[in-house]
Every structure is written in C-alpha cells, then in structure tokens.
Amino acid sequence: MxxxxxxxxxxxxxxxxxxxxxxxxxxxxxxxxxxxxxxxxxxxxxxxxxxxxxxxxxxxxxxxxxxxxxxxxxxxxxxxxxxxxxxxxxxxxxxxxxxxxxxxxxxxxxxxxxxxxxxxxxxxxxxxxxxxxxxxxxxxxxxxxxxxxxxxxxLHNQVFLEGVKSALIAVKKSRSSGSGEISLDRKTVEAHTWSAEEKDVGLKALGRVYAGWGFSQAFYRHKLYETVLGFKGLEDFMVNFWEKWACSKEPENLLVLLQTWQNGxxxxxxxxxxxxxxxxxxxxxxxxxxxxxxxxxxxxxxxxxxxxxxxxxxxxxxxxxxxxxxxxxxxxxxxxxxxxxxxxxxxxxxxxxxxxxxxxxxxxxxxx
Known part of the structure; x- marks a missing residue:
C-alpha cells in the first residue's frame, strides 16, 4: 500500500x-x-x-x-x-x-x-x-x-499516562501540572525546543515506562517477545522494540496526544x-x-x-x-x-x- x-x-x-x-x-x-x-x-x-x-x-x-x-x-x-x-x-x-x-x-x-x-x-x-x-x-x-x-x-488510565508524560518531561526539568495538562512552560519558544540529547533521554524513558503497560503480565511471563516477536531477550525487546518506537516520535507531538487522551x-x-x-x-x-x-x-x-x-x-x-x-x-x-x-x-x-x-x-x- x-x-x-x-x-x-x-x-x-x-x-x-x-x-x-x-x-x-x-x-x-x-x-x-x-x-x-x-x-x-x-x-x-x-x-x-x-x-x-x-x-x-x-x-x-x-x-x-x-x-x-x-x-x-x-x-x-x-x-x-x-x-x-x-x-x-x-x-x-x-x-x-x-x-x-x-x-x-x-x-x-x-x-x-x-x-x-x-x-x-x-x-x-x-x-x-x-x-x-x-x-x-x-x-x-x-x-x-x-x-x-x-x-x-x-482515572487509572489517567494515572498511567501521568507516568508516561512525567518520564518524558523530566529531562526538561519539568514536573506534571496535572492530568490533561501539558506541563512544559507554554509561554516560551525555548520550552518547546528539544536538543538531540533531551529527545534521546526523554523518549527512551517514555518507551520503558510504556513497556509495562502495552502488553500484559502473561505476555511477559510466556516470553512472547522472544517466541513470537523474535527478540533475543528482555533487554533486546526494551531497546529494539520500545525505545526504537519511542525515539521515532517527536516529544511535542506526544504531549499533544497525551493531553487529548487524558481528557477523553x-x-x-x-x-x-x-x-x-x-x-x-x-x-x-x-x-x-x-x-x-x-x-x-x-x-x-x-x-x-x-x-x-x-x-x-x-x-x-x-x-x-x-x-x-x-x-x-x-x-x-x-x-x-x-x-x-x-x-x-x-x-x-x-x-x-x-x-x-x-x-x-x-x-x-x-x-x-
């Protein structure tokens, strides 16, 4: 396609x-x-x-x-x-x-x-x-x-998303201002400019937090990330599935989507x-x-x-x-x-x- x-x-x-x-x-x-x-x-x-x-x-x-x-x-x-x-x-x-x-x-x-x-x-x-x-x-x-x-x-879903969001923005030395809000200082252009290092650290943190939510406990217990998805182990899965996914995204875009989701x-x-x-x-x-x-x-x-x-x-x-x-x-x-x-x-x-x-x-x- x-x-x-x-x-x-x-x-x-x-x-x-x-x-x-x-x-x-x-x-x-x-x-x-x-x-x-x-x-x-x-x-x-x-x-x-x-x-x-x-x-x-x-x-x-x-x-x-x-x-x-x-x-x-x-x-x-x-x-x-x-x-x-x-x-x-x-x-x-x-x-x-x-x-x-x-x-x-x-x-x-x-x-x-x-x-x-x-x-x-x-x-x-x-x-x-x-x-x-x-x-x-x-x-x-x-x-x-x-x-x-x-x-x-x-409410539980909002809490999960708070963890994802907070992992991302911690690298900007920012804390969450609450569910449904985008926590960075919204008044300055500088707050929205992410360095390569900030993106790398923040997005990888977001990916690892998300890893505990996207799949179930039984998925991990049965190691389907190895037997079905073909990864060599848990760390390989964390790096080459979750971190790879997260690092393909833009932080500011994810913050907009997180805020949209939390307010659903x-x-x-x-x-x-x-x-x-x-x-x-x-x-x-x-x-x-x-x-x-x-x-x-x-x-x-x-x-x-x-x-x-x-x-x-x-x-x-x-x-x-x-x-x-x-x-x-x-x-x-x-x-x-x-x-x-x-x-x-x-x-x-x-x-x-x-x-x-x-x-x-x-x-x-x-x-x-």
Whole structure:
C-alpha cells in the first residue's frame, strides 16, 4: 500500500478550549470507490496513517472493493496539524477528541460530499474517536466498532499516562501540572525546543515506562517477545522494540496526544454537559464493543458499564480472549488476534446488513 496521503485545509480551526489552530489541516488517505459505503478509520496514539493499514485488505472486512475506507490522522500525530509541522516552535493549543471528530466530519461532508457513513471503527485512541463520532453525530453512521478503548478515560488510565508524560518531561526539568495538562512552560519558544540529547533521554524513558503497560503480565511471563516477536531477550525487546518506537516520535507531538487522551470523555459536549450516562444513551448506531481480557488500561469491566448505559439492543460486548494485553487490538503483531477481530467485524457487519442497504440508498438519494 502507498505511504502517501492527502491533506484537507480547515482554515483557522476553533477548538473547544477557545483556542485556535491557525491554518489547520487534517491528513487522510482513502481506499476504494467513493460510490461504495464509507467507513472512517482514525489513527491511534502516536500512529501514522500507514500504521492503520494492517486491518485493510481484500481478504478482510475492511475491503477496498466493498467499502470506501477513510483513514484520518489525529491532530498531533505529525501528519495532521501538529507541533512538529508548525512554522515555528511554540505553544500548541489544547485539542480534544471533539475537535478531531469535528474536523473529520468537515472532511467527509464538505470535501468528500458524504452524508452518511456505514461505520466508524478504531483501536485505542482510534476507538475513542469512534465513540466520539457516535455521540457527536448520532445519526451519521450505522455501526461503530471501538476496540481496546473507552468512551471516557478512566482515572487509572489517567494515572498511567501521568507516568508516561512525567518520564518524558523530566529531562526538561519539568514536573506534571496535572492530568490533561501539558506541563512544559507554554509561554516560551525555548520550552518547546528539544536538543538531540533531551529527545534521546526523554523518549527512551517514555518507551520503558510504556513497556509495562502495552502488553500484559502473561505476555511477559510466556516470553512472547522472544517466541513470537523474535527478540533475543528482555533487554533486546526494551531497546529494539520500545525505545526504537519511542525515539521515532517527536516529544511535542506526544504531549499533544497525551493531553487529548487524558481528557477523553464523550459527555464533555452539548447537549450532555458532563452526563456520561446520557451521552452513552444517545448512541443510535449499532455498537460492537471489543475490549481485551488482559488490557491493562482498558479493562472489560469499563466496557461492560459503557454498554449497560446504551439503550437496549444498541450495544454488543465481546472480549478478546488474548494475553497480548492492549496489543490484542492492534497494530497487527498478534496474527491470531487480527483473525479474531476480523471475524467479529465480518459477522457484525453481516448481522446488520439492513443498515448497509439503507445507508447506500441514502447516499445515492442525496447525490441525485
């Protein structure tokens, strides 16, 4: 698959925080025929557009011969508007999932002329955007499939992210100013300029903290990093998987994404005004919720509560029977979990085919 992508200019983008992203743009890549039912498939924490390709193919549910697949990039991922691609270093405004999904809605409606989606699907922060779509534009899609994610970032998840963030910014002699905040001095350009050494030390620290969360205890106990992923030992895995991943990123971009993630909450928008149960009850799309049994930051118990808040017949819960932890849901390293996920997606779409017919009819009628 081609690594290239396109961008859509949003202009000066007003954010929930009251701030603006000046000359904002959203990056995206499409697969398939725009006359087929459309699926939005957003990126995840740190992920580039190409990091979503593992779930797309003619042998999978996300088949470009059957669907028009739109992969959208988060603000802060380095492809959409991000600190790393701004004209000069400096404070980046506070961004929310709401801001990201509003930009995606602008892309699909005003640029692509799409008036209805077949589905929104996503892993991790991509799944959080699926929930956001379902509550922000409840009538816009037939299906949502959030996997290994949550509609509201739990307190425990916020604590985990505080550790990741604090490891990164310690090299800047900065401490956390709290969950949902970017802790560096936001008033000076110098605070946003990272030396090569600061990047190396800070990002490697972030990677090692993250290593204890991405995979489960059982993953490490069974040494799947050796038997499946092919590393020579634990230190080889820490250096050549986790540190390598972290050092491929830009610190300022990660801080934007961390802040977005920590503030995740579908009720923080009109008309819900902080009422989480009301927000979840507003979901109209058929929802397939797929947590992983051993995910350390999105446990099945949280997903069970989310489904219980939906109206009867809306939400379906199934659980990855995997020891890969959060990585059960992506990005494709566990072949058995990819197969399990794709089978669940295929069956759910098949069970809700009536919506697909209605969705395509609506698209055609609106185009005439």
């Amino acid at each position: 081609s690594q290239e992508y396109e961008t859509f200019q949003l202009g000066d983008w007003k954010l929930q925080s009251g701030e603006n992203i000046n000359n904002a743009y959203i990056a995206y890549k499409t697969f398939g025929d725009p006359n087929t039912p459309a699926i939005v498939y957003p990126t995840w924490f740190s992920g580039a557009i190409s990091d979503n390709f593992w779930l797309i193919g003619e042998d999978k549910l996300l088949n470009p011969k059957k669907f028009y697949i739109i992969v959208t990039a988060l603000f802060g991922n380095g492809q959409s508007s991000s600190p790393s691609n701004q004209p000069s270093p400096g404070p980046f405004p506070k961004v929310s999932f709401y801001d990201n999904v509003r930009a995606q809605h602008e892309l699909v409606t005003k640029h692509m002329g799409i008036t209805h989606l077949r589905a929104v699907v996503g892993w991790s922060m991509g799944g959080a955007q699926s929930y956001q779509w379902a509550t922000q534009y409840p009538d816009f899609m037939d299906i949502v499939v959030p996997f290994c994610t949550s509609a509201k970032t739990s 909450d579908v009720s923080q928008q009109e008309p819900y005004n902080g009422d989480f149960e009301k927000a979840m009850a507003s979901i109209k799309a058929k929802a397939l919720i797929l947590p992983a049994k051993t995910d350390l930051y999105f446990p099945p118990e949280d997903s069970e509560y989310e489904v219980s808040c939906m109206k009867p017949g809306v939400g379906t819960l199934d659980i990855f029977p995997s020891i890969w932890g959060h990585w059960a849901g992506g990005p494709g390293d566990s072949k058995e979990d990819v197969e399990w996920l794709d089978n669940k997606l295929t069956q759910f779409f098949e069970d809700n085919r009536g919506d697909e017919v209605n969705s395509l009819t609506e698209q055609v009628q609106n185009a005439l």
